[in-house]
Amino acid sequence: MAAATDDAGDSNEMIRVVSSDGEHFEMPEAAANLSLVLRHMIEDDCADAAGIPLAVVAAKPLAKIVDYCTKHAAKSSGLTIEEAEELKRFDAEFIEVDTDMLYDLLVAADFMGVEGLSKLAVQRTADLIKGKTPEQNRETFGIVNDFTPEEEEEICKENEWAFQITKPPSRLC
Amino acid sequence: MEAEGSFGDLPTDAFEQILLCVPPSRRRRLRLVCRHWRNVIDERTPVRLGGAKTLAFVNHRPTGSAAYVLDDVVEGRVRELWSSASNPNSLYSHMRMVGTCNGLLCLYDESAGDIALLNPVTGETLDVPGPPGHHLRPRQGAFSSAYHKRFSFTYHVATERYKIVHLAMNGQTRAMDVVQVLTLGADASWWNPGPCWIKLSPLIQRRK
Numbered sequence: 001m002a003a004a005t006d007d008a009g010d011s012n013e014m015i016r017v018v019s020s021d022g023e024h025f026e027m028p029e030a031a032a033n034l035s036l037v038l039r040h041m042i043e044d045d046c047a048d049a050a051g052i053p054l055a056v057v058a059a060k061p062l063a064k065i066v067d068y069c070t071k072h073a074a075k076s077s078g079l080t081i082e083e084a085e086e087l088k089r090f091d092a093e094f095i096e097v098d099t100d101m102l103y104d105l106l107v108a109a110d111f112m113g114v115e116g117l118s119k120l121a122v123q124r125t126a127d128l129i130k131g132k133t134p135e136q137n138r139e140t141f142g143i144v145n146d147f148t149p150e151e152e153e154e155i156c157k158e159n160e161w162a163f164q165i166t167k168p169p170s171r172l173c
Numbered sequence: 174m175e176a177e178g179s180f181g182d183l184p185t186d187a188f189e190q191i192l193l194c195v196p197p198s199r200r201r202r203l204r205l206v207c208r209h210w211r212n213v214i215d216e217r218t219p220v221r222l223g224g225a226k227t228l229a230f231v232n233h234r235p236t237g238s239a240a241y242v243l244d245d246v247v248e249g250r251v252r253e254l255w256s257s258a259s260n261p262n263s264l265y266s267h268m269r270m271v272g273t274c275n276g277l278l279c280l281y282d283e284s285a286g287d288i289a290l291l292n293p294v295t296g297e298t299l300d301v302p303g304p305p306g307h308h309l310r311p312r313q314g315a316f317s318s319a320y321h322k323r324f325s326f327t328y329h330v331a332t333e334r335y336k337i338v339h340l341a342m343n344g345q346t347r348a349m350d351v352v353q354v355l356t357l358g359a360d361a362s363w364w365n366p367g368p369c370w371i372k373l374s375p376l377i378q379r380r381k
Contacts, residue, residue: 103180106187122187125180126194134205141180146208155205 015042016051017066023059024051027066031073035065036113056111061104068094068117095124099141102128182209189217197333238268240278240293271337272326279326279337288324288337290357304339304353332356 015032017025032038032047041052054062071090075083097105102125109117129137138145147155183191192200192214200218204211239256268280268289278291290299323340334356341351 099180103183107184110184110187118187118190122190123194125191129191129203130195130199134202137203137206143179143181143207143210145206147205152205155211 015047016049017062018051018053019057019059019062020055021059023062025062025066027070028073031066031069034069034073034114034116036115038112054112057108058104061101061108064094064097064101064105065108065112065114065117069114072116091120095120099128181207185213185217188213192218197331201331238270238280240270240273240291269321271321271324274326274328274335277326277335279324281321281324283320290335299357301337301355301357304341304355 013029014026015029015038017027017032017038019025029042032042038047038052041047046052057065071094072087075087079087095102095105102121105117106121106125109121128140132140137143145152188210192203195203197218200214204214239253242252269283271279271281271288273279276292278293280289280291281287282289286303288301288303290301292298325338327336327338328334329336336357337355339353339355341353
């Protein structure tokens with residue numbers, strides 16, 4: 001399940017990582033450097049043939065993260081407008097995932113210190129949350145309503161004003 | 174990892190980042206989803222009620238205007254915050270105070286009919302054109318000396334926007350039944366206004 005090896009930037013060395021469930025992955029050093037944690041490990045000479053173990057990242061999200069880093073490392077500097085747009089399209093497609101994967105990516109990107117991916121996952125989650133009622137949010141994200149009916153009523157009351165949608169002002173003259 | 178993780182107990186730091194991407198008015202409503210969300214929203218993104226409770230007023234004297242902070246109500250300790258006397262030629266010497274919010278002063282220019290916002294601490298000012306047609310109003314009559322009282326200056330917590338409300342006269346009926354609202358600021362920065370007055374009339378029925 002190795003990632004693309006062709007356009008690896010200036011370093012040809014491949015970095016091996018191991019998921020929490022024991023799967024091995026490979027990516028170019030430039031890609032691994034996008035992760036703060038991996039970069040520190042590489043700098044400290046902890047990247048050996050056995051691979052860097054990532055104790056809290058499972059194979060599924062790790063495969064996605066390796067993809068993300070490889071793509072972004074290959075196109076990191078001196079982007080043309082077309083390349084920047086292509087990268088944007090890649091991101092948009094990349095983050096079209098179900099909420100389980102989105103959660104895994106949020107946690108894993110945060111843990112591995114992949115800033116760009118963290119931002120991407122955060123924005124995607126915010127976009128999903130924004131326009132929904134509390135009930136729809138619970139459904140979407142599989143959250144159990146753990147309020148007592150009394151508590152719920154109390155919060156509803158204090159929030160009453162927040163349910164009024166403010167219309168954007170239109171010009172008078 | 175997939176099985177145990179859920180958005181119901183999203184790590185607080187990551188959740189805070191997500192909340193910051195949601196507009197404040199919608200963020201409040203997310204408190205209803207579950208306890209964890211409510212707690213993070215309350216702890217990490219508290220509603221800003223404005224730390225500075227400035228109590229200020231402007232005296233309109235022949236020499237000009239001034240604003241004060243009342244530090245101690247009981248002992249009546251007063252600090253002068255700003256005075257047009259220190260700069261007699263300043264634009265602000267004909268100012269009357271409309272109101273004060275979060276330490277900002279909203280002033281009304283009696284001679285020009287315009288509004289100015291002033292942050293006395295930083296010295297920043299913002300000129301806001303008065304409501305449309307407002308400059309044409311007759312300056313004589315019983316109301317003219319207290320015209321600034323038709324304005325009010327408020328801060329809307331849910332949208333984190335400042336608003337100026339104007340109670341105006343209806344051109345046709347001559348009744349005071351027109352309300353105009355100016356919302357200041359675009360996105361996070363209220364200091365950069367996109368002024369546009371909206372007409373909410375007829376909001377107030379004329380009383381016989």
